[in-house]
Amino acid sequence: ISKMLTISQALIALIVSFLIMQFLKLRQASRHLPPGPIPLPVVGNLLQLHFHLHRDFLMKVSIFRYSLINRLIAKLSDQLLDRREVSFSMGCKNWFLVASGIIFSNGRTWKQQRRFGVMTLRHLGMGKKGLEYWVQEEAHHLLQHFAKKPLDPCLPLFHSVSNVICAVVFGYRFPSEDKNFHRLLKATETLFRFTESLGHHLYELAPHIIHHLPGPHKKALSAYDVLNSFAKMEITRHLERGIPDKPQDFIDFYLVEMEKVSDSATFDLFLAGSETTATTLYWSLLYMVAYPDIQEKVQQELDAVLGSSQLICYEDRKKMPYTNAVIHEIQRFSNIIPVGLPRVYKTESVVSSLQGTTIFPNIGSVLYDPEQWETPRQFNPGHFLDKDGNFVNQKAFLPFSAGHRVCLGELLARTELFIFFSNLLRAFTFRLPEGVKQVNIEPILAGTWQPHPYGICAVPR
Numbered sequence: 001i002s003k004m005l006t007i008s009q010a011l012i013a014l015i016v017s018f019l020i021m022q023f024l025k026l027r028q029a030s031r032h033l034p035p036g037p038i039p040l041p042v043v044g045n046l047l048q049l050h051f052h053l054h055r056d057f058l059m060k061v062s063i064f065r066y067s068l069i070n071r072l073i074a075k076l077s078d079q080l081l082d083r084r085e086v087s088f089s090m091g092c093k094n095w096f097l098v099a100s101g102i103i104f105s106n107g108r109t110w111k112q113q114r115r116f117g118v119m120t121l122r123h124l125g126m127g128k129k130g131l132e133y134w135v136q137e138e139a140h141h142l143l144q145h146f147a148k149k150p151l152d153p154c155l156p157l158f159h160s161v162s163n164v165i166c167a168v169v170f171g172y173r174f175p176s177e178d179k180n181f182h183r184l185l186k187a188t189e190t191l192f193r194f195t196e197s198l199g200h201h202l203y204e205l206a207p208h209i210i211h212h213l214p215g216p217h218k219k220a221l222s223a224y225d226v227l228n229s230f231a232k233m234e235i236t237r238h239l240e241r242g243i244p245d246k247p248q249d250f251i252d253f254y255l256v257e258m259e260k261v262s263d264s265a266t267f268d269l270f271l272a273g274s275e276t277t278a279t280t281l282y283w284s285l286l287y288m289v290a291y292p293d294i295q296e297k298v299q300q301e302l303d304a305v306l307g308s309s310q311l312i313c314y315e316d317r318k319k320m321p322y323t324n325a326v327i328h329e330i331q332r333f334s335n336i337i338p339v340g341l342p343r344v345y346k347t348e349s350v351v352s353s354l355q356g357t358t359i360f361p362n363i364g365s366v367l368y369d370p371e372q373w374e375t376p377r378q379f380n381p382g383h384f385l386d387k388d389g390n391f392v393n394q395k396a397f398l399p400f401s402a403g404h405r406v407c408l409g410e411l412l413a414r415t416e417l418f419i420f421f422s423n424l425l426r427a428f429t430f431r432l433p434e435g436v437k438q439v440n441i442e443p444i445l446a447g448t449w450q451p452h453p454y455g456i457c458a459v460p461r
């Protein structure tokens with residue numbers, strides 16, 4: 001027994017000294033980072049967060065003041081360019097696809113995939129049936145979903161935004177009752193929520209063990225398979241119909257370039273482009289019922305500048321400074337992605353103690369920086385207007401992040417937000433359902449910061 005005690009004591013001593021060494025290393029490393037709580041070995045900052053991400057806590061402990069942003073952007077573009085490797089995907093039949101897309105890849109693969117993604121979106125943006133056309137088409141369908149009776153707009157918004165991505169990737173939209181469309185949306189949602197969840201980060205701590213246990217990762221893995229089989233099915237369909245001289249959608253472009261790139265960027269557009277834009281629009285309608293005066297001012301501007309049936313274009317925002325400011329404020333105030341996707345310090349980092357450290361760039365906190373915004377914790381479109389009512393851009397407005405890994409779909413997202421929002425407010429006035437007196441604008445964490453589910457009435461104008 002005494003011999004066993006010595007072995008177990010030695011083991012404990014070893015583990016304790018390992019933890020102390022790790023702690024000291026992390027303490028030393030954090031001196032080179034923007035301010036924030038010092039992470040603990042193994043669990044990182046999870047203890048300080050009580051294993052739960054509270055928005056206020058995050059904002060308080062890790063504010064990246066704008067004054068630090070330039071330093072951060074330089075780091076994000078250089079030493080902090082790489083994502084942490086996703087072992088989550090190892091249990092997936094097609095695991096290599098995930099690591100070879102845009103969001104989770106690194107190095108040469110990321111460069112090629114990202115260049116391909118940027119070029120393809122640029123090509124699709126041009127011409128008569130470009131991205132804007134798809135957004136306008138989808139906005140038209142979206143209006144049909146709203147009627148006078150109370151409705152939770154979450155699903156219709158998610159359907160419309162996802163259908164824009166379907167049009168971009170597959171070249172067509174789905175009717176909202178289509179079963180395959182629902183499978184695709186369910187898989188996208190499951191996967192998105194998992195990749196952004198604490199469950200995913202825990203999985204990454206011990207993938208070899210957790211992989212064999214039951215848990216949310218099992219659902220996420222089958223969601224990958226659903227998305228992948230969709231991509232394969234569409235590729236076959238495109239091959240059968242032949243690639244036109246002028247490629248029409250993302251898959252056409254992929255088939256032209258398939259020697260050089262993988263088809264996994266198609267998942268990435270669904271993962272990164274659906275939930276984010278839909279959630280922002282979901283917030284937008286809630287804020288409009290919470291601030292009816294602001295809603296009215298937007299409608300006055302829409303009526304003054306646009307005809308009642310005129311097709312709304314992204315370019316029109318230049319004639320509508322107030323509406324444009326409101327949309328920017330919706331993004332700032334809802335701050336749907338307060339913590340960025342994990343990045344890893346490169347091995348050739350100049351700060352050796354940081355090598356391999358995983359960092360979650362909390363760039364979203366700049367949107368609440370008290371030094372940059374007059375009333376950071378209040379919904380105030382004035383943040384984006386000068387005293388004459390002209391629209392003014394703000395340097396600290398970074399909801400799409402910054403640096404080389406800045407959001408790839410920023411232009412598409414901005415086009416969608418403007419066209420969907422303007423169409424909805426031109427057609428309807430949004431009100432609380434009868435008997436409902438209060439609006440809850442506190443967020444809940446569900447992949448992104450989301451509003452609590454709510455119902456509204458859309459009164460035709």
Ligand code: HEM
Binds near residue numbers: 272277337340400410
């Ligand atoms: C309101 C809507 C959106 C917001 C707030 C948003 C925000 C972001 C943020 C914060 C990142 C992380 C950048 C980083 O790591 O520093 C990102 C990455 C990305 N986004 Fe978006 N996004 C939106 C819509 C879209 C759309 C519509 C698409 C595609 C059509 C898209 C595609 C991507 C891709 C592919 C990446 C990964 C870029 C890379 O790793 O190189 N996003 N987005």
